[in-house]
Amino acid sequence: MKLATLVSGGKDSMLALHKASTEHEIVCLVGVISENPHSYMFHTYNLHLLDAISSCLHLPILKIPTKGEKETEVEDLERNLEILNVDGIVIGGIESEYQKRRFERICSKLGIELVAPLWKCDVWDMMREVVSKFETVIVSVSAMGLDERFLGKRLDENVLNELKILNEKYGLHVAGEGGEYETLVLDAPLYRKRIVIEDSKKVWQGDSGNLVVKEFRFEEKN
Amino acid sequence: MKLATLVSGGKDSMLALHKASTEHEIVCLVGVISENPHSYMFHTYNLHLLDAISSCLHLPILKIPTKGEKETEVEDLERNLEILNVDGIVIGGIESEYQKRRFERICSKLGIELVAPLWKCDVWDMMREVVSKFETVIVSVSAMGLDERFLGKRLDENVLNELKILNEKYGLHVAGEGGEYETLVLDAPLYRKRIVIEDSKKVWQGDSGNLVVKEFRFEEKN
Numbered sequence: 001m002k003l004a005t006l007v008s009g010g011k012d013s014m015l016a017l018h019k020a021s022t023e024h025e026i027v028c029l030v031g032v033i034s035e036n037p038h039s040y041m042f043h044t045y046n047l048h049l050l051d052a053i054s055s056c057l058h059l060p061i062l063k064i065p066t067k068g069e070k071e072t073e074v075e076d077l078e079r080n081l082e083i084l085n086v087d088g089i090v091i092g093g094i095e096s097e098y099q100k101r102r103f104e105r106i107c108s109k110l111g112i113e114l115v116a117p118l119w120k121c122d123v124w125d126m127m128r129e130v131v132s133k134f135e136t137v138i139v140s141v142s143a144m145g146l147d148e149r150f151l152g153k154r155l156d157e158n159v160l161n162e163l164k165i166l167n168e169k170y171g172l173h174v175a176g177e178g179g180e181y182e183t184l185v186l187d188a189p190l191y192r193k194r195i196v197i198e199d200s201k202k203v204w205q206g207d208s209g210n211l212v213v214k215e216f217r218f219e220e221k222n
Numbered sequence: 223m224k225l226a227t228l229v230s231g232g233k234d235s236m237l238a239l240h241k242a243s244t245e246h247e248i249v250c251l252v253g254v255i256s257e258n259p260h261s262y263m264f265h266t267y268n269l270h271l272l273d274a275i276s277s278c279l280h281l282p283i284l285k286i287p288t289k290g291e292k293e294t295e296v297e298d299l300e301r302n303l304e305i306l307n308v309d310g311i312v313i314g315g316i317e318s319e320y321q322k323r324r325f326e327r328i329c330s331k332l333g334i335e336l337v338a339p340l341w342k343c344d345v346w347d348m349m350r351e352v353v354s355k356f357e358t359v360i361v362s363v364s365a366m367g368l369d370e371r372f373l374g375k376r377l378d379e380n381v382l383n384e385l386k387i388l389n390e391k392y393g394l395h396v397a398g399e400g401g402e403y404e405t406l407v408l409d410a411p412l413y414r415k416r417i418v419i420e421d422s423k424k425v426w427q428g429d430s431g432n433l434v435v436k437e438f439r440f441e442e443k444n
Contacts, residue, residue, distance in 0.1 A: 002305070027305050028284075035277055051285060055257055060286045060302045062250075065277045080282045083224070083249050085307045 001087035003115060004028040004062070009049045009139075011130045011155070012092030012118060012175065014185040017057075018133070019117035020090040021190060027086060029054055029061040032077060034068035049184055049195075052216065056191040078106045088113030094177050095120060123175045131160055135187035135194065142208035143180035144170045151202045151211040155183060184213070193218045223309035225337060226250040226284070231271045231361075233352045233377070234314030234340060234397070236407040239279075240355070241339035242312040243412060249308060251276055251283040254299055256290035271406055271417075274438065278413040300328045310335030316399050317342060345397045353382055357409035357416065364430035365402035366392045373424045373433040377405060406435070415440045 001024045005017040008031070017026055031050045054061035062084060066076040081089065089107065093099050093116055100116065107114040118126060130136060136155040141147070145166040153159055166172040172180055187194035199215040223246045229235040230253070239248055253272045276283035284306060288298040303311065311329065315321050315338055322338065329336040340348060352358060358377040363369070367388040375381055388394040394402055409416035421437040 004305075028302075033273070033277070051255070054285060055255070055287045058287055060284055060305070062282055062284045063273060063276060064282045065280055080250075083226075083282070083307050085305050 001025070001113060001115075002027045002085075003088050003090050003113075004030050004081070004084055004086045005090040006030050006032070006092070007050060007053060007061070008092075008182075009053055009185065010092075010183040011134060011136050011185055012094065012177075013090075014053075014092075014134060014188055015126065015130055016090050016092035016115075016117045018188060018190060020115050024088075024090075024115070026057075026059060026090070028084060029057070029059050030081070030084075030089065031061055031063045032073065033063050033065050034073075035065055048216075049213065052195050052218070053185070055218070056188075056193055056195060058192055074102050074106065078109060081106065081112075082110060086112060088115050090115045090117065092116075092118055094118050094123065094126070094175055096177065123173070123177075127160055127163075127174055131156055133189060134185050136183045136185050137197070137211070138181050139184045139213070140182040140208070140210035141180070143172055143176075143178075145172060146181055148202060148204045148209055150181065151204075151209055152197075152200060182210075187221075191221065193220050195219075223247070223335060223337075224249045224307075225310050225312050225335075226252050226303070226306050226308045227312040228252050228254070228314070229272060229275060229283070230314075230404075231275055231407065232314075232405040233356060233358050233407055234316065234399075235312075236275075236314075236356060236410055237348065237352055238312050238314035238337075238339045240410060240412060242337050246310075246312075246337070248279075248281060248312070250306060251279065251281050252303070252306070252311065253283055253285045254295065255285050255287050256295075257287055270438075271435065274417050274440070275407070277440070278410075278415055278417060280414050296324050296328065300331060303328065303334075304332060308334060310337050312337045312339065314338075314340055316340045316345065316348070316397055318399065345395070345399075349382055349385075349396055353378055355411060356407050358405045358407050359419070359433070360403050361406045361435070362404040362430070362432035363402070365394055365398075365400075367394060368403055370424060370426045370431055372403065373426075373431055374419075374422060404432075409443075413443065415442050417441075 003024045007013040007029045064080045066073045138150050141150050163174050167174050196219050201212045225246045227239040229251045286302045288295045360372050363372050385396050389396050418441050423434045
């Protein structure tokens with residue numbers, strides 16, 4: 001099947017794309033861009049990174065603007081996915097029934113398939129795969145135990161062990177499915193070049209924060 | 223017909239979109255993003271502005287990465303336009319036969335229509351329409367008589383008169399079809415909000431230069 005993959009720039013959508021690509025042809029990325037002015041900085045910041053990922057994967061990206069209201073977002077996505085000539089879409093959802101039901105409804109209306117390669121997977125296996133295959137950094141944190149120190153950290157075995165401890169202590173979702181942390185994939189097997197962060201800034205707001213990537217460059221891979 | 227419009231951010235594609243929208247439904251914007259590392263700064267800069275325009279028009283944008291080699295660019299465009307479910311594409315070409323032939327070939331292969339509302343139009347009429355309908359600034363100049371002073375200038379009646387003088391003196395194409403100058407449309411009748419440049423920098427290289435938009439914001443329209 002020819003598929004489009006919904007991307008946020010993070011590890012879940014990238015792993016879903018990676019897995020789906022072994023059986024299907026990924027022809028396009030899709031990013032939903034919120035117009036909510038309150039997230040304007042984050043928004044601009046994301047734009048850069050989604051474009052960089054599109055460039056690394058050498059895949060076109062359909063960017064869908066939305067006003068950022070909960071149910072309108074789903075309608076905007078549905079109306080705009082209609083213009084894509086694909087057999088289905090790939091999502092990185094692991095266990096959010098809320099999200100999956102909405103995607104199922106959209107796909108059913110459009111008569112296309114929903115491919116969710118990470119659905120109900122073992123999160124520990126998944127995280128080990130992320131750590132071993134991708135170069136991923138943490139770009140936002142918003143949960144008990146995740147302090148400023150985590151921003152910009154590479155997701156490796158050590159961080160995975162720290163997340164495990166926080167999981168046991170506070171019940172933190174190790175893959176951050178509830179938004180506990182967000183990531184950016186700088187390199188992946190399908191990337192033709194990697195993203196190198198040249199300048200970034202930590203923005204900390206008491207109990208949560210994010211890493212603003214101010215400058216980056218591409219590095220060719222052999 | 224449901225159409226996609228090729229956009230660069232400038233006045234030609236915006237006027238073409240404006241005219242096509244009176245008879246057809248524009249469902250998507252398409253931007254070709256060169257991966258040529260030598261134009262990396264310009265590239266990043268464009269990314270911002272195309273996304274801003276997509277947001278102003280509340281239309282999704284398909285961004286197609288290309289290595290930026292002359293003929294590969296056309297192949298990349300063709301392969302990627304195939305994933306769009308549209309009846310045709312709109313281009314802003316005025317008199318470049320080279321460009322139009324290539325678009326005609328692509329559309330013929332894909333079995334879709336080519337809509338070129340500005341083709342062989344009277345450039346003076348066109349420029350008067352641009353000046354009266356759009357808020358446009360000059361973002362790059364590369365021609366005899368176009369100095370640093372023009373960067374960031376709003377394209378109004380006065381600038382149009384200056385272009386007319388340069389046309390008589392040096393044969394400058396008044397619409398800049400040969401790349402003599404490039405523009406950015408900050409506001410248009412179809413924009414739901416306008417782009418306001420907050421901070422910009424003139425980069426001058428002896429006989430040509432461009433305006434780097436460093437920061438911008440959106441302003442709501444009534």
